[in-house]
Amino acid sequence: MASVIEVKGLKKSFGSHEVLRSIDFATGKGECTCIIGSSGSGKSTLLRCINLLETPDGGEILYHGEDILSGNVNMAQYHARVGMVFQQFNLFNNMSVLENCMTGQMKVLKRGKEEARANAVKYLTKVGMDAYINAKPRQLSGGQKQRVAIARALAMDPEVILFDEPTSALDPEMVGEVLNVMQTLAQEGLTMLVVTHEMGFARAVADEVVFMDQGVICEQGTPAEVLGNPKSERLKAFLASML
Amino acid sequence: MIVQAVVIYYGAQYAGFYMDTTFAAIFIISINTGAYMAEIVRGGIVSVDKGQFEAAHAIGMTHWQTMVNVVLPQAIRNILPSVGNEFIVNIKDSSVLNVISVTELFFQAKSAAGAYYRYFEVYFIIAVIYLILTLSVSKILSIIERKMDGPENYVIHGSQSDSRAEIHVSKENEEASKPWQA
Numbered sequence: 001m002a003s004v005i006e007v008k009g010l011k012k013s014f015g016s017h018e019v020l021r022s023i024d025f026a027t028g029k030g031e032c033t034c035i036i037g038s039s040g041s042g043k044s045t046l047l048r049c050i051n052l053l054e055t056p057d058g059g060e061i062l063y064h065g066e067d068i069l070s071g072n073v074n075m076a077q078y079h080a081r082v083g084m085v086f087q088q089f090n091l092f093n094n095m096s097v098l099e100n101c102m103t104g105q106m107k108v109l110k111r112g113k114e115e116a117r118a119n120a121v122k123y124l125t126k127v128g129m130d131a132y133i134n135a136k137p138r139q140l141s142g143g144q145k146q147r148v149a150i151a152r153a154l155a156m157d158p159e160v161i162l163f164d165e166p167t168s169a170l171d172p173e174m175v176g177e178v179l180n181v182m183q184t185l186a187q188e189g190l191t192m193l194v195v196t197h198e199m200g201f202a203r204a205v206a207d208e209v210v211f212m213d214q215g216v217i218c219e220q221g222t223p224a225e226v227l228g229n230p231k232s233e234r235l236k237a238f239l240a241s242m243l
Numbered sequence: 244m245i246v247q248a249v250v251i252y253y254g255a256q257y258a259g260f261y262m263d264t265t266f267a268a269i270f271i272i273s274i275n276t277g278a279y280m281a282e283i284v285r286g287g288i289v290s291v292d293k294g295q296f297e298a299a300h301a302i303g304m305t306h307w308q309t310m311v312n313v314v315l316p317q318a319i320r321n322i323l324p325s326v327g328n329e330f331i332v333n334i335k336d337s338s339v340l341n342v343i344s345v346t347e348l349f350f351q352a353k354s355a356a357g358a359y360y361r362y363f364e365v366y367f368i369i370a371v372i373y374l375i376l377t378l379s380v381s382k383i384l385s386i387i388e389r390k391m392d393g394p395e396n397y398v399i400h401g402s403q404s405d406s407r408a409e410i411h412v413s414k415e416n417e418e419a420s421k422p423w424q425a
């Protein structure tokens with residue numbers, strides 16, 4: 001299967017600290033890949049590199065076989081095709097829920113107002129937030145904000161969505177509502193790359209699980225292989241500590 | 244600002260350039276306030292959460308689009324109190340411009356008081372005028388602030404339950420819909 005996003009030998013350092021040391025992996029169309037690992041293992045940095053919020057120091061990131069670091073790819077279009085959901089939601093505070101979902105479509109995809117609105121309402125309905133279109137982000141709970149953030153990413157009709165610890169800032173009840181939404185998206189065949197600490201979610205939803213440690217990929221495979229039958233001592237210790 | 248006023252106004256005269264006093268007054272206040280204001284605006288932009296930039300870039304906005312649509316509206320809201328302060332300081336500081344014989348409020352008061360030998364009455368009146376000026380500015384700014392904040396409450400469209408949603412987050416069938424909690 002042709003991979004949508006392929007990462008080859010990706011390297012990233014902050015000063016003398018090597019956060020990513022040669023990462024190789026690929027994710028195919030419609031796959032949900034969960035990246036797990038302890039804090040500081042480079043999971044978030046990997047995701048931020050793929051979305052070019054950080055500039056990698058070496059390696060290649062291929063999107064449909066094209067190297068996005070080469071400078072030949074239109075960045076705005078790439079960003080529109082690869083959405084991102086953040087740990088801290090990062091909704092635009094000066095806009096209402098509806099405007100949050102419309103602005104990207106209108107400014108980046110140059111859609112008309114009516115079309116953008118219809119599309120935004122469609123996805124807000126999907127995540128169960130259509131009743132709140134006039135609310136400002138500060139008036140919403142964490143789980144609601146994250147659902148709006150997912151709708152904002154979906155409204156761009158992306159091919160891939162990157163989730164950077166989408167549930168880490170939420171209380172347990174809200175975690176459930178956000179994971180529900182994400183599970184549905186995975187079942188509908190959206191390509192997803194999820195950095196998460198929710199092992200249950202990874203087990204139930206992921207097609208592939210990647211375990212990272214100290215800037216390298218330790219193990220990868222199906223959830224059953226990686227979570228059910230860990231090979232390395234590091235992963236065994238990590239999984240034991242999760243329980 | 245007194246020094247600035249004198250240096251600029253009489254300096255320009257040395258250079259052979261005679262400014263109208265009103266023009267000089269506006270020019271000097273602009274320069275003086277501009278420096279403070281630039282720092283306030285910069286502070287406002289820096290104070291906007293970095294995540295807002297990232298989120299805007301992540302949906303493909305250019306730097307310019309991010310600034311205009313996301314960052315500046317928030318920055319402007321954040322700096323409004325300081326800007327209001329600066330305006331009020333401006334109104335009151337305009338009185339020092341009498342050193343270059345701008346006929347502003349304080350200068351007029353001094354002349355009137357001198358002409359009639361009535362100091363308290365004249366200065367009391369201009370105190371009230373200054374008060375009215377500064378109060379109106381702060382009132383206008385608080386109206387703008389409230390306008391920018393938008394309504395306290397919001398209207399919920401349709402029913403509060405999410406029965407129309409494709410993805411249910413209700414308490415019912417919770418067990419079935421959360422396999423990861425098993």
